[in-house]
Amino acid sequence: MIQIPRAPLLLGLAGLIPFVWGAATVLSDDLAALGLQFLGPRFIGPYVQLFYGSVILSFMSGVLWGFATKASGAQAATGYVLSVVPALWAFFMTGGGPTSAGMNLMFGFSGLLMLDFAFTRWGLTPPWWMSLRILLTVIVLACFAITVLR
Numbered sequence: 616m617i618q619i620p621r622a623p624l625l626l627g628l629a630g631l632i633p634f635v636w637g638a639a640t641v642l643s644d645d646l647a648a649l650g651l652q653f654l655g656p657r658f659i660g661p662y663v664q665l666f667y668g669s670v671i672l673s674f675m676s677g678v679l680w681g682f683a684t685k686a687s688g689a690q691a692a693t694g695y696v697l698s699v700v701p702a703l704w705a706f707f708m709t710g711g712g713p714t715s716a717g718m719n720l721m722f723g724f725s726g727l728l729m730l731d732f733a734f735t736r737w738g739l740t741p742p743w744w745m746s747l748r749i750l751l752t753v754i755v756l757a758c759f760a761i762t763v764l765r
């Protein structure tokens with residue numbers, strides 16, 4: 616495992632807060648009530664996870680697009696096409712209620728990890744990229760699993 620630079624690691628971990636908070640408010644009625652009182656209904660339970668998950672998949676499309684700029688020819692074209700998939704997935708697959716939307720976001724983050732691997736294999740990412748992405752994806756999937764399976 617390659618050591619992840621401090622700034623991306625800390626920012627990546629901080630980016631997990633809405634996912635962890637959402638799972639925590641699903642598990643604890645008291646925490647959900649506190650969040651509801653101070654933050655409102657959109658910032659507790661599955662709602663914060665679904666909205667934020669869609670935002671992050673879209674953000675990651677932009678990250679992959681940036682990696683695609685390092686490629687050329689057919690590989691660049693493939694990279695650009697693949698880079699928009701997470702954002703489109705989030706847009707089209709998050710309707711239908713919190714359970715199906717949560718499951719679809721789990722599939723989206725799993726697919727994103729496969730795209731991360733492809734971009735890494737093509738030599739377009741920093742050497743530590745997969746170490747960071749695996750760590751963050753495992754935590755995101757665990758948080759969604761708590762919400763979806765409860």
